[in-house]
Amino acid sequence: MIRILKRWLPLALLAALLTGCGYNDFQRLDEASKSAWSEVLNQYQRRADLVPNIVASVKGEANFEQETLTKVIEARAKATSIQVTPETLNNPEAFNKFQQAQGELSGALSRLMVVAERYPQLQANQAFRDLRVTLEGTENRITVARNRYIQTVQEYNVLARSFPTNLTAMAFGYDPKPNFSVQNEAEISRPPTVDFEKK
Amino acid sequence: MAFQRMWRALGALFLIAAASAAFMAAAWAQQAVPALAGRVIDQTATLSAGDRQALDAKLAAFEQRKGTQIVVLMVPTTAPEDIAAYANRVANTWKIGRRDVGDGVLVIVAKDDRRMRIEVAKTLEGAVPDLAAARIIDQQMKPAFRNGDFAGGLMAAADQLIARIDGEALPEVASASYEQRSLMDVDWEHLILFLFFGVLIGGPILRKLMGAILGPLAAGGLGGLLAFAFTSSLVVSGIAGLLALGYTLLAKPASFSGGGGGSGHGYGSGGWSSGSSSSSSGDWGDWGGGGGFSSGGGGDFGGGGASGDW
8 A cells, every 4th residue: 555655646746746836827828818919909900990991081071170180190100100019918118108009099089989979960971870880899899808818817917926836937937917007097086077067 | 712712713804704795796886697597588577478489489490590599688777887898798608609609699778778789799790790780779779669669679680680690601500410529529639548547557457456368358348348438439449449458468567466456446446437427527518409598608709799779
């Protein structure tokens, strides 16, 4: 009996060690977060491709607010000019920059859509209404893709920081990955004030 | 004394946990995802029993014919979430759509919010693009809902969705032979690993127990029998049996004593039974073709579809 134990215990220990160190989990989650990130980029690209169409259809409207339009164009140029490489994921600074640029484009686009409400002719235009639906769908997809990225990164980071897998992370140099946040955290955590009084 | 202290500490911990749970519930008072009780779930008691049955029958017939799962959900409100976020959460929890295909559609109506949404799984984003979903909402649902005709609007929307998905080339509805084929696909890798280790451990033990001739024969027979039970293929099981026989014949007898052999055998049989139970309880969806309805578990919803209001 003891001899069997002597024979199999080291093997069992080795197996437990190999599965317990989480090396494979790191590989799996790293790959999962990369593909989730690709999906985020994919959807952002879809939005960037949509912007010229929206701008073109809005330009058809005479005397459309020029300022709003140029802001969208500039934000898109800025967002697409940022080079995104796989290293962006491991570089919090580049990640923040990218996120900020996309956030600006989000803001400019939603402002454009609000302004467009004031132009009845634009609202009656079927092509513009279709673009509006497409943009809305794209924004939804971006939200879902970001959510999934957030979840995989969370899993990865928990693995990278909890014992004993953090030892593996240290040994191989796996740092926690950056995650999405919002630019205006203070602003959105305050309840909005609604004021109907005319000034 | 020490016990008392421990109990007190435990009680305090429990209180903290309960308080934080209550706080979380207050902070994140999201609507719960309802149980997937059928193809038509009406929490607002708007549809009459007859309407519900008619709609259910239409969707069930379509699922039988094409395989696609369409579910209609009516809730009072989705607050505090947007209907798009809520619909995505519900759809991804239910995962409606066949397991290997992922073709599901969720039609959701928030009656008090006066908003509706058609949430489309990724597989069907080609058949029902966002624009098509928006048209269905604008042309079928919106006018009917404005007149208070929810059943009519949902029926018309279901007809439109069915017509669109019918035009898409989706895999055929699963038949018995299809299931058997995928059973083999699933089990291949596990089976090889399992037999490999089974023979590696069980072979020497059998040889020790039953002798140099009878042991290998038993190992070969057992290996072949098990392989046949899993794959139901004579060729595969024959090869597995021969391999087991060859290995056990050539392998050195196990180097532990007779007493050890007995307990070793116990270990071996434990290995067999756990192996077979793990492969028989493979990830099979409870995907009944008959009476009851359950999600295929394959739908992946990436935010496709459209929302509208009335």
